[in-house]
Amino acid sequence: MIDRGPIVIYHSKTGFTAKYALWIAEKLECPFISDKEAAVKPLKHYRTLIFGGRLIAGKPQGFDFLRKHIGEFPEQQIVTFVTGSGTDNDPAELKKKIFSGMEDAAERVSGYFLKSGLNYDKMGIGERLVMKTLCRLLKLAGKKELGQHLSQSFDESSPDFVDSLVGEVKTSVK
Numbered sequence: 202m203i204d205r206g207p208i209v210i211y212h213s214k215t216g217f218t219a220k221y222a223l224w225i226a227e228k229l230e231c232p233f234i235s236d237k238e239a240a241v242k243p244l245k246h247y248r249t250l251i252f253g254g255r256l257i258a259g260k261p262q263g264f265d266f267l268r269k270h271i272g273e274f275p276e277q278q279i280v281t282f283v284t285g286s287g288t289d290n291d292p293a294e295l296k297k298k299i300f301s302g303m304e305d306a307a308e309r310v311s312g313y314f315l316k317s318g319l320n321y322d323k324m325g326i327g328e329r330l331v332m333k334t335l336c337r338l339l340k341l342a343g344k345k346e347l348g349q350h351l352s353q354s355f356d357e358s359s360p361d362f363v364d365s366l367v368g369e370v371k372t373s374v375k
């Protein structure tokens with residue numbers, strides 16, 4: 202039985218997606234949990250499931266749970282958001298990637314991109330290495346400014362960026 206409002210489920214490593222989950226939860230006055238917690242929490246009572254993940258090398262990460270369980274939520278509203286440090290990320294393309302091979306599922310889901318940043322302190326050693334290599338390649342390719350920008354931590358996230366997503370969820374309540 203659906204007798205509760207929205208819930209936010211996030212996958213985050215360096216903190217940006219968790220922060221966006223918190224901002225969304227605050228504005229919707231609803232709970233937010235990590236995808237690990239979602240595995241052991243019954244979600245069928247919630248009217249709206251909002252899933253957040255991170256973009257790594259052009260690929261949305263953190264949507265395995267949703268891909269696996271979406272069939273269990275036929276009546277719920279489902280919203281996804283992806284955080285990333287880039288500016289040229291198209292939400293429709295990201296949604297296609299999240300649901301590759303599951304196009305029917307994608308049709309009933311909406312998708313948002315939320316600009317974040319980079320946090321070198323919380324990256325794993327492998328991710329730090331990938332970023333350092335990318336920055337070196339960018340500098341060699343003449344994109345020195347971008348290489349410089351991506352070689353250090355920055356935070357371009359804002360609570361204002363969640364407003365469209367929050368608006369969609371609020372207006373869907375009948």
Ligand SMILES: Cc1cc2nc3c(=O)[nH]c(=O)nc-3n(C[C@H](O)[C@H](O)[C@H](O)COP(=O)(O)O)c2cc1C
Binds near residue numbers: 256259260287288324
């Ligand atoms: C190895 C690596 C690759 C990344 N690739 C992309 C990318 O292709 N596009 C993008 O916009 N951001 C990219 N980012 C930035 C992350 O998407 C961004 O920091 C994200 O918000 C991290 O989420 P989290 O803090 O919740 O773990 C990358 C970050 C790392 C560490």
